[in-house]
Amino acid sequence: MRIWKYLLFTVITTVLLTSVSAAAQAPLALDLRPDDKNPSSPVMGDHLRFWSTITNTGTAPIEGLVAWISLVEIDPGNEQPVDLEDWSAHKAITGATLEPGQPLRTDWPMRLIKGGDYRVVVSVTDRGGRRVFTSPTVQFHVRQKPVLKAGRVLPVAAGVPLLIISLMIFNKANQRRRKGQV
Amino acid sequence: MKTHWTIAYKESAQMLRSQRGLLWLLAFSGLLSAFSLLLASNTELSLLDNAQVVYMMCGTVLAAGALLAAILGSDAYAGEKERGTLVPLLCAPMGANALLTGKALGLLSAWSVMFAVAMPYLWAVGASGQNLGAALFYLALFGTPVVLGFGYLAMALSARTGSVLGSLLSTVTLLMLAASPLLIGPGLRGTTIGRALDAINPFAGALNTFDSVIIDSEPFAAQVGRLLLVVAWLGLCLLAARRSAAHPNF
Numbered sequence: 001m002r003i004w005k006y007l008l009f010t011v012i013t014t015v016l017l018t019s020v021s022a023a024a025q026a027p028l029a030l031d032l033r034p035d036d037k038n039p040s041s042p043v044m045g046d047h048l049r050f051w052s053t054i055t056n057t058g059t060a061p062i063e064g065l066v067a068w069i070s071l072v073e074i075d076p077g078n079e080q081p082v083d084l085e086d087w088s089a090h091k092a093i094t095g096a097t098l099e100p101g102q103p104l105r106t107d108w109p110m111r112l113i114k115g116g117d118y119r120v121v122v123s124v125t126d127r128g129g130r131r132v133f134t135s136p137t138v139q140f141h142v143r144q145k146p147v148l149k150a151g152r153v154l155p156v157a158a159g160v161p162l163l164i165i166s167l168m169i170f171n172k173a174n175q176r177r178r179k180g181q182v
Numbered sequence: 183m184k185t186h187w188t189i190a191y192k193e194s195a196q197m198l199r200s201q202r203g204l205l206w207l208l209a210f211s212g213l214l215s216a217f218s219l220l221l222a223s224n225t226e227l228s229l230l231d232n233a234q235v236v237y238m239m240c241g242t243v244l245a246a247g248a249l250l251a252a253i254l255g256s257d258a259y260a261g262e263k264e265r266g267t268l269v270p271l272l273c274a275p276m277g278a279n280a281l282l283t284g285k286a287l288g289l290l291s292a293w294s295v296m297f298a299v300a301m302p303y304l305w306a307v308g309a310s311g312q313n314l315g316a317a318l319f320y321l322a323l324f325g326t327p328v329v330l331g332f333g334y335l336a337m338a339l340s341a342r343t344g345s346v347l348g349s350l351l352s353t354v355t356l357l358m359l360a361a362s363p364l365l366i367g368p369g370l371r372g373t374t375i376g377r378a379l380d381a382i383n384p385f386a387g388a389l390n391t392f393d394s395v396i397i398d399s400e401p402f403a404a405q406v407g408r409l410l411l412v413v414a415w416l417g418l419c420l421l422a423a424r425r426s427a428a429h430p431n432f
Contacts, residue, residue, distance in 0.1 A: 016401055045229035077241055113229065150222040157215035157222075160299060164208045165207040171199060 027058030032122050032135035035107070043143040044115055050108040052122040052135055058100035064127025068092035069108045074139070077118045086113045115144030185276040186284035193254075193284050193288020207299060209245050214303040221307060232311020233397045239307055240321050240392045243300040245361050247293050247329040248385070252357055254292060255336025256349035259430050263344050268430065282337065282427040289333040290326070297322065310329060313396045320395050324388035324409065326414035331384060332357060334419035337427065344431035351403040360385035384415035 035049035042048060050069070056062050068091060073083040082089050090108045094145055108122070122135040197203035220226045221235055230238075262268035271281060301318065308314040333351060339349035363386045366376070380386040387408040394400040 046232075111229075145231060147232060147310075148222050148227075148235060149310055150228070152309065153218045153222040153306045156302045157219050160211045160302060161208060161215055164204060164211055164299075167198075168201060168204045168208070171201065171204065 004047075011052060013087050026130075027060070027062065028058065028124060028133045029053075029055040029057045030122065030124060030133055030135040032120070032138055032172055034138055034140070041143060042140065044112055044145045044147065046112050046142075048110045048112060048140065050110070050120060050122075050138060051104050051105060052108065053105050054098065054122075055103040059100050061100065062098040062126045062129075065092050065096040065098055065104070065124060066126070067096075067124045069105065069110075069123055070121050070123060071110075072119045072121070073116055074119050078116070080099055087111055112142045115142045117141050119166075143180070184280070186280040186287065189284025190287030190291065191343060193285060194200075194291035196288070197292045198280045203292070206250065207295065210250075210296060211299055213235045213246065214239070214242070214300060218224070218303055218307055231397075232308050233313060236292055236304060236311065236317045237392050237396045238307035239300070239304055240317055241364050242320060243296070243304075244328060244385070245357075247296050247325060248332040248357050248361070249354070250292060250296060251289055251323075251329045251331075251333035252289070252350060252353040254289050254354060255285075255333040256346050256353060257339045259341040259427070260344050260346040260349055261340070263431070264346060272430070278428045278430075279424065283325055283422055285337060286330065286333060286423075289332065293326065293329045297325070313399060316395045316399075317392065320391055324391050324405075324412055326390050327412040328384050331412070331416045331419040333425035334416070338419065338425070340424040341423070341426035341430040357385075357422050363389050384410075384412045387411040399411060 031053045033051050035051060038048045039046050049128060052067065052069075054065070069084070069088065071084060071087060073082050075079050088108065090107075090109055093104075093106055096104060108120075110120075117139065118141075119137045119139045121137045122136075123132050125132045197207070210218060217239065259268060262271060272278075272364070300321075304314065304321075308317065335356070336349055336353040339352050340346065343349055360383050363380065363383070380390065391405045391408045394404055
């Protein structure tokens, strides 16, 4: 009788563990790699490209797939997510359908706007599921270079024409005064 | 005071005292303001290297200076003729060269004012980068003979044709041809014909020097050949102007 109890316990445990493991297994495989042609030491203004591969490892089709790229600055004391507004025009793919075993390879171009250390990651979710899957991260460093400082340009761009206009007004007033004297 | 200084004083006063001269300066500063604001506000352009931006601005200043020289030079003789003041000038007790020198000095002072107006813009876009001092030095060294050369050429045509419009059209057409390297990419200029045109074009010579010293930080020794080109351009235009000014069309 005791042997039967142990046997039953073992069977139930095995069944439970198998089902938990199956539920935990992601139906998606995600990979993210930098392009081979990316500069080894990129500088501000350079273009980088990353390649993601999303594969449906499950048995059912995945519909309404959404994948998006995120960038995080990881400079010490300045850790923050980056608004991709100026960095990339290609921020997401939406509505794709993946059949079981089918891979989806996507490139993510990016223009380097600011110097610093960054980490990039691609996240994926689908219409039906409630989970978000993330790729491995790729880290890179962007070297600083001297570029235009808008704070210095604005006063000059507005000030010099205003100075000339003031000179014109002053000249005109002087001419009128002289005419008045004559 | 020597006669040519009197003429030079009168000509240069037009730049700072007359509304016409100030209007030109306002247009010039407006052009540089628009250019620098475009550079600062456009994400793509704002990522250009400082040296590249200074190089582009030097080319713009040079083109505007040469255009001013074409306008003032075209007006020098033909304008006096159209206003009916050329004959009294020619009857005045002074040599033909004094009139030409006075007009050229007036043009030189106008170019100096333009240079002074351009300086804060060059500082604003290039102070955090490299070779700003070299950019200013070479803009003066190469820009002055190129600008004066166009001025002399316009004066030669103005004295010979007696028509402001005719002289202006001819000089501006030549200027547009000479300034084409500003628009044509380095790839096209790298062809045999492009290189041949660069070798004889003083405007391209000045631009290549700006590129060489501002972006590539090359020494003066590398610029000597191009300096000879712009000096030769100035000499040839001066000769043409002297010949035409000796027998102006009045």
